[in-house]
Amino acid sequence: MQDLGISILFKGVNFQRLLLGLWVTLRIALITIGISTALGLLFGLLMMSRSRAARGFCRVWLEIVRFMPQLVLLYLVYFGFARLFGWNLEGETSAILVFSFWGTAEMGDLFRGALTSIPRHQRESAAALGLTKAQINRYILLPQTARRLLPQAINLSTRIIKTTALVKMINVTEVLKVGQQIIGQFYREPSVAFWVYATVFLMYFLICWPISLLAGRLETRWSAG
Amino acid sequence: MDWGFIGSHVMDFVAGAWVTLRFGLYGVGCSLVLGLLCCLARYFRVPVLRSVAHGYIELARNTPLLVQLFFLYAGLPRVGVRLSAEACAVIGLTFLGGAYMSEAFRSGLESVEKSQREAGECLGLTRAQNIRYVLLPQALATAAPALFANVIFLIKETSMFSVLAMMDLMNVADTLRTSGGRTVEVLFMLVVAYLALLLPVSLAATFTERRLRYAGFGNQHSV
Numbered sequence: 391m392q393d394l395g396i397s398i399l400f401k402g403v404n405f406q407r408l409l410l411g412l413w414v415t416l417r418i419a420l421i422t423i424g425i426s427t428a429l430g431l432l433f434g435l436l437m438m439s440r441s442r443a444a445r446g447f448c449r450v451w452l453e454i455v456r457f458m459p460q461l462v463l464l465y466l467v468y469f470g471f472a473r474l475f476g477w478n479l480e481g482e483t484s485a486i487l488v489f490s491f492w493g494t495a496e497m498g499d500l501f502r503g504a505l506t507s508i509p510r511h512q513r514e515s516a517a518a519l520g521l522t523k524a525q526i527n528r529y530i531l532l533p534q535t536a537r538r539l540l541p542q543a544i545n546l547s548t549r550i551i552k553t554t555a556l557v558k559m560i561n562v563t564e565v566l567k568v569g570q571q572i573i574g575q576f577y578r579e580p581s582v583a584f585w586v587y588a589t590v591f592l593m594y595f596l597i598c599w600p601i602s603l604l605a606g607r608l609e610t611r612w613s614a615g
Numbered sequence: 616m617d618w619g620f621i622g623s624h625v626m627d628f629v630a631g632a633w634v635t636l637r638f639g640l641y642g643v644g645c646s647l648v649l650g651l652l653c654c655l656a657r658y659f660r661v662p663v664l665r666s667v668a669h670g671y672i673e674l675a676r677n678t679p680l681l682v683q684l685f686f687l688y689a690g691l692p693r694v695g696v697r698l699s700a701e702a703c704a705v706i707g708l709t710f711l712g713g714a715y716m717s718e719a720f721r722s723g724l725e726s727v728e729k730s731q732r733e734a735g736e737c738l739g740l741t742r743a744q745n746i747r748y749v750l751l752p753q754a755l756a757t758a759a760p761a762l763f764a765n766v767i768f769l770i771k772e773t774s775m776f777s778v779l780a781m782m783d784l785m786n787v788a789d790t791l792r793t794s795g796g797r798t799v800e801v802l803f804m805l806v807v808a809y810l811a812l813l814l815p816v817s818l819a820a821t822f823t824e825r826r827l828r829y830a831g832f833g834n835q836h837s838v
Binding site: 395456457458459460461462465466469470472473474548552553555556558559566580581582583584585586587588590591594595598599602 | 673674676677678679681682683685686689690691693694767771772773774775778785788792798799802805806809810813814817
């Protein structure tokens, strides 16, 4: 009986449908990672700005993101914005908005952490050697920051990919939803549900695991050097 | 904003918050135990167990809780393993949280100088005594921020319990939203409820971390 369940997964275009569903979440994740990285660097600079107002603004933004479950933020944008401002955003757009809002703050905080963790004497020695400000940034601060930031930024990316599973809750047809459609279609074979969910589980693992391994490897290599 | 509506449904949210908090804390408690066990198995290189722990941690950290919950709640019953929604909630959260807690403990243990463990052994402490009196107190001081971050993370993750048909905050809000049409009020209460749950945890974290910094373990003067 259970063999039947797994064979349904590979029947017809079922597996392709699951992969297409997975692509929907991955697309959201990739766009989010792009936006979060770009805006996150700006956010990080803003967090270190001299202006108290700018720092306060970042602080509030970061706290909102830290305190509110992503699902709540999704609901706020998807259902709330429609009510408050009459914006009927599509599920996918809402998801990208919310996850970027979250990712930007997290990435900014990582960037700030990486930059401030560089010992002050690095900048001072470079200045003493007569390097210009631009040279200090380019040859001293940037490479060291990148080494500290990159492993953590990669880890954040896997978190973003995992979080995109949530878009199912705002009616986006992604891999879980497609899985449920397949389960509904083959309701006569109950074990298909087990195989569908196990497959989705494995799909996420196979995407996130190599990325995590890469982050771990970079971290050990660069922390030694 | 319709305050009358909010007033008449406050108790629904209190009930939802109680479900969120209760199962969140069960999950956090079990995660701490599981995380510590996994971490110790890896730290002391216990044969077999350390590989099992490692595999489990990779599996749990690289998959979304939502998918884990669907697997437990909707997948397993179809092959004969039936679990109640509450059991799924605690198992799911523990499965996820144990891995994160283990990593937090590990970073703490690794920050303790190796000489500490060796000195303990030389003094004739048993392994359990060594863990209890020498390693853990020092490791916990370093790991505290990460552990607290995990607690907040896990309580936030409970928002996914609504897919288990449990009446947690998220599900209470969803039910009210779809039945009453008062979206703005419902979302406002949802935000307030999560703030009320997590703010005390965050304050406790700050307080504990400050206390631990006073305690100081020699090597922290430079920070």
